Amino acid sequence: VAGELQPSGRLKADSLPGGDVATTTHTGAYEGLPGAFHAVTEWIRANSREIAGDPWESYLDGPEAAEPRTKVCFPLVAR
Structure with missing residues (x-):
């Protein structure tokens, strides 16, 4: 974003x-987001990341x- 963003509403x-960030994109109802969070944390664990x-x-x-579509992102400790 170029310039300053003014808060509104x-x-x-x-x-x-x-x-580094581990991310996935969930497509569908927001009620399904916990599954996306779980999938990313499982990937982090399986790949020995923190x-x-x-x-x-x-x-x-x-x-x-x-x-x-909702992108779910987890920041990762640098290697």
Whole structure:
């Protein structure tokens, strides 16, 4: 984003950490997100990686989409 983002309503400016991230994109109802979180944490464990902080979600579509996409991201400790 170029320039400063002004908060408005539910929109707020924030920054994300740099570095390695384990991620997946969930397609479908938001109620299915726990499965996406579980899948990423299982991948992290299976690949001997370590979570470096709190995960975050990026909503790629609005809730009105028939199959909304949500990116689930976990920051990882650097190797």
